[in-house]
Amino acid sequence: MGRQTRAKATRKKILDAAVDLFSQRGYSSTGLGDIIDRARITKGALYYHFDSKESLATAIIEDATDRVIGAFDGVASSASPALETMIHGSFVVLSMTAHDDLARAGRQLAQALGQFSEAGATVYYRHWTTAVTTQARKAGDEGDLRPDVDPDVVAQTIIAVLLGVTQLSAALATGANDMLTRLTWAWEMLLPGIASEESLDYFQQYLSRASVRFGQPVAPPD
Template identity: 35%
Template sequence: MQKRAEVTRAALLQAAAVVFARVGYAHARLNTITTSAHVSKGALYDHFNSKEELARAVIDAGSARFTIACNPFRTSHIPAFEALIGISCTLLDPVVNDATVRAAFRLITEVPDRPDTGTPLLTTWLSDYQQLARRAIAEGDLHHDDPDAIALLLVETLSGARLLAAATGHLDELPVRLTTTWHLLLPSLVDPTSIDYFRQLLTRQIARVGHRGTTPPPAPGAPPQSITGEIVPAKPPRRDARRAAGISSTHSPRSTSTSRTLQPKPVR
């Protein structure tokens, strides 16, 4: 009996996510959701007392999925500023952004606010960025003395870019918008000698998640390009600049394995 109840709940959440993502909270009909889930209206009310409760359950499920997708970037083996970029690129990953995540992003702006409820997707994202910003300052990559302000700026800007792209029906433009956002922000966040390095990293991250969807991989040996067609720098000058200045690095993983993976193959 418990297994059957779990299957029913999962079917309702999946069906609700598809409907909420397609038509939004106000226009979603419970009859449509139950029909799609192949369950009765009574079965729905066995699990959820109202459409709002169902929507909040979808938000929670989408938030959990997004959080799990971001887990690899929370490891201390990845330099914090690179993790900030990596998490933002998760917004583009077609494997992550299924109906549940898409619905969660839409519903956080449409479900009525209540004093006793939070928005787990954005609050968790902000908390992660606050911790990463503090570490990025300690590692010498982020040049700012207020990590909480930077974390809030990044979450507001990146989530806003995604929400606006979705609201205007231009999610396909999100890679370009994300690239533009980071290109504008980087000069005020990092040392000038690091800008090309992080732009190259951003290009590689976007290409990586794009290849998990329908974008074909680049030809073997071709120089990496940004989504705007710009060829990225051959190698990041920041690494040599730091060593020449005698600045120690607290994150050796990037100065070894990660930096090597960022070197493009020579054109044959």
């Protein structure tokens, strides 16, 4: 195994160990020594790749962002209407957050680092803002948004919904299906306020199909 290949393998071991520990214990309760022990590497090997716990967490956020935004961009690359892309993409992203360890850790760390450093959190939120804003503006150009709504405000609202749904479901520990159900409820509330009159029925029907595809929603609580 060449030096470059070994370095890549070591970096992956460090990141995998950090993802596991940050997910299990949280950012504040995990030390670099814990990561060294879990990865079974030397202190020098860790510091060769990362000079601090924050830089390690930021690398995880960047990798997670690339994975999640890549999935969203895959949805956006279709010929579907942009508002449909935002609905479909939101389900894809939340499903990944629930089932993909890296995606979940990236989201958790973006929130955790926001309390200590803007750098890591900015990476996560900036990319999200760009991706969703692009689609919201496209939806406006396609005539699927109400003429009295600002596409940039629509994008910010959708991002806030995604973050809020994941945060609430994590806090209540109610699981992935519940998270996707809450997302369905949020879109049911949002669509009448943002979709054009001519497009509303189509996107409401699309939402119904998407919610079934990603997990049968339950009725709202009484």
